[in-house]
Amino acid sequence: MSHPDGFTRRKLLTLAAGVSAAFTFGPAVAQATLSTGTGGKTMQTRAIPSSNEPLPIVGLGTYRGFDVSPQDQAYKQLPAVLRALFEKGGTLIDCSPMYGRAEENTGELLSIHEPRSPAFLATKVWTRGREEGIAQMEQSFQLLQTDRIDLMQIHNLLDWQTHLPTLRQWKEQGRIRYIGITHYTASAYEEVEAVLKAEPLDFLQINYALDDRGVEKRILPLCRERGVAVICNRPFGGGGLITRLKDKPLPGWAAQVGVKSWPQLALKFLLSHSAVTCVIPGTGNPRYMAENAGAGFGPMLTDAQRHQLIALVE
Template sequence: MRHTEGCSRRRLLTLAAGVSAVLTFDRALATATTPTATSPSQAGDQTMQTRAIPSSSEPLPMVGLGTYRGFDVAPGETAYRQLPAVLDELFRKGGTLIDSSPMYGRAEQTTGELLSIHEPRSPAFLATKVWTRGRKEGIAQMEQSFSLLRTERIDLMQIHNLLDWQTHLPTLREWKEQGRIRYIGITHYTPSAYDEVESVLKAEQLDFLQINYALDDRGVEKRILPLCRERGVAVICNRPFGGGGLLARLKGKPLPAWVSDVQVNSWPQLALKFLLSHPAVTCVIPGTGNPRYMADNAGAGFGLMLTDAQRHQLIALLE
């Protein structure tokens, strides 16, 4: 467990859900706030860098957390007991965005349980999705997400994989006007959907697009990312390590000699910083249930970004 300067006391809490689990949190998280926009040099020394959400200019820390698989666990499981430390690392490094979905099993409920432990909840930028057909069904599912996440406001509601997007979008806009959600967006994770994604981006005014982008999966660079810049849409990168084979391909290869110049000490950090070096990218959300991996991933949000030459060198390593 880690201790923050001036605050070493911790709370011992028990969540009862048929089975009890002992959870510990750094109390310093209670005073954490969303970082303001900083220059690269300042961010390297102080806290995670941010990118402005185009539709509002609100600064959003560059590295967040995906909850797919890692948070689909229940109290009592060994994996569940690691998750408080995962959030500890996210917040301690200055990250805020936590992304979930009804299709991620128990992930929304787990996220709500863990965030309800400490006060205030201001460090978390909560993002989830609607993933069903029909207006009534969509409303019911989103209401359930509010309940599971234990919140009265969700920062970002996304239409997952564009499922019945024409039906859900009016509801999202209405709820945004009411203040129940702050931003709206769409998501997808496969190149076969790019034409539809592009069409929706051109036809509708959206705050966010969540899309697959990785060092070995660069299809969005051709049209999707330039379109997002043109339309003022923030980009969240899912599957930032590709389909799972990217890090295996890089394992054993020496890091480039220039990595110390950009404050990188691992391949995961460098793979994430490759994405963050694209001017259209706002945030990356690598998923993990391991606090050590969360700390390493968060490191990509510090230091200088990559030059075009450095990006091309990384691409060449995989060719």
């Protein structure tokens, strides 16, 4: 595989080999892992309703964090991010053609992972037209260096009526395992709801955060009713949520639910909703990945604890 910046695949893998200590228990990941205090227990899973397959409840979003050049210093952190995800028992990695180099970097790094990566690969089709959609998805297979993608999603519902028949055919053929739709804004909820009612789907990826709870009213109950797994994107809202909370003391009960930071608590708030299957906080930082994964351990929140957190941001 050639690269537009002049890197050949061999050169890229040579570079990656120089930073792949994280795939062989590098110290950065070891330090980050110890900070979560999970005691080495396995991350919790939730069943995907359409198959009953267990899915670890904290995954990784690659928007921005994985859209970096192999020549950038930030690229050297990415093997450790993946190592932190897998070390804690997470598997879902969510990409999109919209995310620049994210698919390509994910595919390259997983190709050198030893032992074989347990990744649950999710990506998206994000274009108009049947043939254009097929071409884009074929490129995703090439960039991710896989012959099977676990979850193919129609990004932001773009031309969903055109793409859905292709996805169903590929699912029947075994090229993809699950089908889903995505969106990230409340203005699309009416259309999302209509598609969920009209079409049998395996997954919905949607925005949900402690300070962005619009999906609780209709979307999440509908997903539960229809047997659709829910992936939460934008789990920290627009980014200002953690900034607003960081100087506040954690609730006294935080340690009882295995939480040591506001990001963990913000994620655990989402995971405490019975309709949520997985959260995918995005990061290119291995310490943050390990911290985020910590939300997948320990008890979930009670209704009283959830209401207390809501009161903090209202």
